[in-house]
Amino acid sequence: MSIQVDVQIRRGAFALEAAFEAGPGLTALFGRSGSGKTTLIDLIAGLARPDRGRITVGGAPWVDTAAGLILPPHRRQVGVVFQDARLFPHLSVRTNLGYGRIFARHRADPVAFAAVTGMLGIDHLLDRRPAGLSGGERQRVAIGRALLARPRLLLMDEPLAALDEARKAEILPYIERLRDEAGIPIIYVSHAVSEVARLATTVIVLESGRVAAAGPAETILRRADLVPIHEAEAGALLDMVVEAVDDATGLTRLTGAAGRLLVPGLSRPPGTRLRVRIPARDVLVATERPRGLSARNVLAGRICGLAPAGAETAVEIDCNGARLVARVTAAAVRELGLVPGRDVHAIIKSAAFDPAGIGLLRPPTAI
Ligand SMILES: Nc1ncnc2c1ncn2[C@@H]1O[C@H](COP(=O)(O)OP(=O)(O)OP(=O)(O)O)[C@@H](O)[C@H]1O
Structure with a gap:
């Protein structure tokens, strides 16, 4: 499964014009604040409409402005995980996880449920409420909810940005498992070199709304001219x-x-x-x-x-x-x-x- 993106959009004074392809594993969208990472996620999730372009996922067109096609978000089979977990506070973890399923319009699959909760290490949290969980646990539940909707693509927009170092360290191994075991492409927004270095299969560097470089993580991250946050981190x-x-x-x-x-x-x-x-x-x-x-x-x-x-x-x-x-x-x-x-x-x-x-x-x- 792969995703092809070739889009243009103007937002105020900002213009994004980006084309890239992402295959299996985790593709990091990496760039300075304001380079257009979230705009790209919005376009792929269907939260924004491009002025022009195409987005194809696993061969299926989601967006093709030339043909007048812009699928609404709920028809895109995309899971999105944001910086904050956005769980329903009055519902248990188990019920929160079920919400992904409702939108996926298919019946509960106990095997898939157990596989997801096992992979994310949240089985023991199912009867708890979000308020009683750590930030890292909440994010794992949010990832589980996204996965249970059986997405063809998982978008993660700075999912660790709100966590302290200890919580980040706790959740990183689960994202590694997700990358290796979930079997769907993940597009992961970050501006932390250490996170990208640890997780990314492929890195797309965005600069002022353009793709400055794209390639395997090993190749991109050793180039000081491409590591945009702090060149000392190459x-x-x-x-x-x-x-x-x-x-x-x-x-x-x-x-x-x-x-x-x-x-x-x-x-x-x-x-x-x-x-x-x-x-x-x-x-x-x-x-x-x-x-x-x-x-x-x-x-x-x-x-x-x-x-x-x-x-x-x-x-x-x-x-x-x-x-x-x-x-x-x-x-x-x-x-x-x-x-x-x-x-x-x-x-x-x-x-x-x-x-x-x-x-x-x-x-x-x-x-
Ligand atoms: N609705 C909008 N109207 C006008 N300008 C916008 C709008 N949304 C985003 N922008 C501008 O587009 C640019 C790219 O924003 P975007 O959020 O995509 O960047 P980012 O790389 O995700 O940044 P960050 O790392 O800070 O989240 C910014 O300059 C932003 O101010």
């Missing part, structure tokens, strides 16, 4: 597998194309596939293998690109097919003679490994 995403707990250090040993990494604070069983984000600011470059260094993680590689990143330079390093990126000053580039093709060592500071930023990874199943 970084690499490495696909790694848990090997074992290292006896000597008690750290978890991860292995991947780039080599081995020792990471603190992870309790994942061997064989677990992870996405590890390594911010460019936490990577140093050495032209010889460093000795007498406190950093444990040193990966050998070859410079494959240099790009300006604000006052500094982003050095892209190919470590056996995996790409790392380091931010260094222009002076260091000159003094160390950093040029494409040069063999180097990337030293990863331990600050790079924030356990909250390490996500579970499973390839999305094609549907």
Whole structure:
């Protein structure tokens, strides 16, 4: 299932003109405040009408202005999750969940109900009222309600923005499961690099109502010129597998194309596939293998690109097919003679490994 969007709309002084395609997994719409993310969600959900354009979901046209077609929201089979959960306060969680079903116009399916509540970890909350739930629990119920309407597409507009860090950490694994198990494309609006890095299969960068870049999360997020919020947050995403707990250090040993990494604070069983984000600011470059260094993680590689990143330079390093990126000053580039093709060592500071930023990874199943 995929979705194709090619739309134009003017809202006051703001003009949106955007085209993109989203496949299975989670597609992040990423951009500064005011870049048009919510406008795009409104157009896909049917809450706004484009001046011109087409939206097609799984081959079915939802919008085709040339043909005079604009399906109303209730005929779009789309689930929407907003920043606030928007549950009915006087109803139990179980009844709130049922509301999605009523609009889907089909009868209760106890198997689907149990699968959704199990996936979101909300079985034990069914008889409670929203007021007694934490913010994270409420959002999980809101996601469950959207899923039980059997949408062909799930739109999530900054679903974690109103939660504190602890609640965000609690809900992120459920969104990972949703991405990997729900079997429907998810379009996810965020301006938090860490969230996008952890969750996104594909990233669409919006700038002033236009698509500035689109592609796999690994490719987009390491480019400082495309990470629009704070270029210091650009970084690499490495696909790694848990090997074992290292006896000597008690750290978890991860292995991947780039080599081995020792990471603190992870309790994942061997064989677990992870996405590890390594911010460019936490990577140093050495032209010889460093000795007498406190950093444990040193990966050998070859410079494959240099790009300006604000006052500094982003050095892209190919470590056996995996790409790392380091931010260094222009002076260091000159003094160390950093040029494409040069063999180097990337030293990863331990600050790079924030356990909250390490996500579970499973390839999305094609549907
Ligand atoms: N109904 C409207 N009338 C006029 N201008 C509008 C309307 N709705 C949105 N805009 C403008 O369109 C631009 C894009 O807004 P939008 O909400 O899509 O951005 P966003 O990327 O979702 O921002 P944020 O991250 O702050 O939610 C903004 O400049 C906004 O002021």
